[in-house]
Amino acid sequence: MRRARFGAALAATMTLLLTGCGLVSSSGTFHDASLPGGERPLEGASLVVTSKSFTEGVLLGKITATYLAAAGASVTDLTGAPGSASSRQAQLNGDADVLWEYTGTGWVNYHNQTETIADPQELWQRVHDVEKADYDLEWLPPANFNDTYAFAASTPTAERLGVRTLSEAAALPVAERTFCVDDEFFSRSDGFIPMLEKYGIPYNTPNGVPTGNVTRMDAGVVYTATAKSEPCNFGMVYTTDGRVKNLNLTVLEDDRKFFLPYSGTAVVRGEVIEAHPELRTLLGTISERLTDDLMQELNGRVDIDGEDPADVAYDWLRSENLIE
Numbered sequence: 001m002r003r004a005r006f007g008a009a010l011a012a013t014m015t016l017l018l019t020g021c022g023l024v025s026s027s028g029t030f031h032d033a034s035l036p037g038g039e040r041p042l043e044g045a046s047l048v049v050t051s052k053s054f055t056e057g058v059l060l061g062k063i064t065a066t067y068l069a070a071a072g073a074s075v076t077d078l079t080g081a082p083g084s085a086s087s088r089q090a091q092l093n094g095d096a097d098v099l100w101e102y103t104g105t106g107w108v109n110y111h112n113q114t115e116t117i118a119d120p121q122e123l124w125q126r127v128h129d130v131e132k133a134d135y136d137l138e139w140l141p142p143a144n145f146n147d148t149y150a151f152a153a154s155t156p157t158a159e160r161l162g163v164r165t166l167s168e169a170a171a172l173p174v175a176e177r178t179f180c181v182d183d184e185f186f187s188r189s190d191g192f193i194p195m196l197e198k199y200g201i202p203y204n205t206p207n208g209v210p211t212g213n214v215t216r217m218d219a220g221v222v223y224t225a226t227a228k229s230e231p232c233n234f235g236m237v238y239t240t241d242g243r244v245k246n247l248n249l250t251v252l253e254d255d256r257k258f259f260l261p262y263s264g265t266a267v268v269r270g271e272v273i274e275a276h277p278e279l280r281t282l283l284g285t286i287s288e289r290l291t292d293d294l295m296q297e298l299n300g301r302v303d304i305d306g307e308d309p310a311d312v313a314y315d316w317l318r319s320e321n322l323i324e
Contacts, residue, residue: 030062030077031314033070033323040072041278050087050096051079055302055309056147056240056295057087060100060264062313063286068098070323071282079309092135097272098283101139102147103127104262108190116190118257120146124265136270140280142263143287145295147240149185149259150251157229158250165255169234170199177201177209180232182219190260192236198258223247240292242300264290289320 035041047068051061061079069075078096081087088110090096103120106127107113117123120142128139151166161176163169169177185191192214193203202208215231226235227247237244239251266283273279298316301307317323 030066030069030075030310033066033314033317035070036321036324041282042068042071042073042276045073045276046076047073047098047272047276048076048078048090048096049098050081050090051100052087053080053082055242055299056264057100058309059295059298059302059313062309063317064098064100064266064283066310066313066317067286067322068279068282070317071278073276091137091267091269094269097269098279099267101265101267102262103139103142103265104148104260106131106139108260114189116258116260118261120261120263123261124263127265131267132270138268138270138273140266140268140283141287142265143290145240145290145292146261146263147238147295148262149191150237150239150254151179151234152226152237152244152249152251153234154227154229155248155250157233158252161233163252164250165253166195166199166258167255169252170201174207174210174213176233178213178215178232178234179209180215180217180222180225180235182222182236183216184219185236186214186216195258198256223249240295240299242296242298242303245293245296246300246304264295285322 049061049065049068051057058080061077065075065077065079078090081090087096087099091099103123107117107123111127111130117126124139124142131137131139151169153161153163158164161169161172163172179192181192186193196203196209203214204211215225217225219236222235223237223241223243224247225232226237226249234252237249237251243249244251264287266287268279268283298312301312302309314323
């Protein structure tokens with residue numbers, strides 16, 4: 001399912017009612033708030049918001065739960081469901097109403113497709129159509145962030161080598177084509193070795209990328225190794241990971257469009273959005289504000305600074321004047 005990420009989500013078994021502290025709770029917590037002007041377009045609606053357990057998933061769930069509750073809905077917070085399958089299955093079973101998903105996950109993991117569709121809008125449309133037909137799930141228009149695979153270099157190294165794209169990295173002398181990857185990405189059918197083929201520098205060839213130019217390590221260590229440019233100039237990253245900004249990494253453009261888009265998308269059960277069409281506008285208001293840079297910042301506040309996802313979600317909504 002969706003790739004596992006570092007950072008702990010909130011515990012899924014919390015049942016205390018904390019309304020006296022300005023929080024509401026089921027399995028998780030979020031801050032009480034209201035829309036500017038006191039509008040309550042979801043008055044009377046009862047909604048269950050779930051999320052996957054990695055940091056970004058929990059953040060998106062907390063933002064959604066906080067905002068929909070501010071709009072008047074009675075929200076049950078099931079964010080941080082362990083594993084991708086449990087949140088997905090909860091929605092398929094009708095036990096959860098709103099879940100943030102990724103178009104690449106829908107295409108590859110849920111529908112077993114192998115075709116690489118580089119255009120984010122086309123991929124979203126294909127996933128939207130099959131999910132609606134098969135499961136009556138409504139994939140709303142995607143947000144402006146793409147949490148996909150990429151390669152990055154430390155900013156000083158990128159400047160020294162004069163590279164901003166993967167094609168420019170592929171054109172470097174063989175000795176400079178050094179990579180850090182984790183085992184999972186190395187062995188994926190849509191991972192490292194096919195990527196090198198796409199860029200004309202095949203693995204285990206003298207004029208491509210010799211085996212000695214590749215170091216396999218834990219995904220978390222890749223970031224620090226890349227920041228130090230030791231033992232590699234280029235490391236595999238996720239484009240919205242907070243460590244990209246924190247470690248001053250430069251993400252290289254995938255100019256040959258190898259990597260599948262993983263656009264973040266709010267997914268709502270069909271009968272729920274039919275009963276509450278206001279969800280389209282409300283969730284669209286969130287989606288249109290979410291960018292790669294913003295998600296790097298928000299993820300970093302949790303994973304690097306140690307802030308609570310509920311606090312980060314509330315602060316961001318306040319900063320956007322979406323709640324008060």
